[in-house]
Amino acid sequence: MRAESSEKPGIREQHALRRRNNPLFDETRRNVANEDLASARLDDGLELDHFMEEFQLLVQRAIDLKPNTPSETVLEIKAALDKSYQQACALPGDQTQVKQAISQLVNAIMRAIRNGIDSDALAEQELEDEETARRAHFSLQELPLVSALTHPESPIGENELIPSLLSEPEQTLAPSLTIFDKGQMEVLCEDARAFLSQLDPDRALDEAWRRLELMEEIFHQSHQPQRGDH
Incomplete structure (x- = not known):
């Protein structure tokens, strides 16, 4: 049943x-x-x-x-x-x-x-x-x-954050990532790539890899130096 x-x-x-x-x-x-x-x-x-x-x-x-x-x-x-x-x-x-x-x-x-x-x-x-x-x-x-993720008793433990992000539909993943700051996003992208590279070296999990690419794209786009920055 x-x-x-x-x-x-x-x-x-x-x-x-x-x-x-x-x-x-x-x-x-x-x-x-x-x-x-x-x-x-x-x-x-x-x-x-x-x-x-x-x-x-x-x-x-x-x-x-x-x-x-x-x-x-x-x-x-x-x-x-x-x-x-x-x-x-x-x-x-x-x-x-x-x-x-x-x-x-x-x-x-x-x-x-x-x-x-x-x-x-x-x-x-x-x-x-x-x-x-x-x-x-x-x-x-x-x-x-x-x-x-923002609940004081979140069911998503720290060790399940990356799998949870890589499981999120792309249309809601992008806005969900806005709760993380620049430093957190950098770490998340690095950890997610290391996680997937170890778990799925043959890239059989296509959707998860696409979500990783989306995460990295969002990170790089949102933290590009602005004109006039040094």
Whole structure:
């Protein structure tokens, strides 16, 4: 009997499916039984239950904010909401409504903050920059690999980072790589080439080699010296 995967699995089930029968992973890790999938699904479900309990309390705190609430408290709640969006992206099931609620609450808080800066041009620009960065961060968290890698209890261990990257579809690999800085990308490219050269010297794993080439291309393109640099 084959265990069907969830329509939208959480990060633990995702990683179990990523490993299953995948030649890029160690043999013991690629042998993912139905029981392993069920266990991963259970852990994802437990995280969902815990999240919803905490999220309801957080939403109530946000709703209860008063105009005279200290700014430290307001910023603390906004930071918690930002974190909740990241958490929601890692959960199983369709969390669209939860993420929309978070965005609406954050936008309401940002409007209140903006109304209190008294036309301060510098503060206004800082708020715009923060909003742009938050939108980009939220967008990246929608990528399954990113939500798994940035989770505080990521199911992707350090020794499985390279196999996971080389297993990622090319259309989502490129944006997922933006979470790494120049130094990290350089190391990842070197480690990935060494990994594949040892694992697959005959280059039978065509897709993995193409993803390595994409990684190296992205690294070189994004870190070329700009005109005027010395």
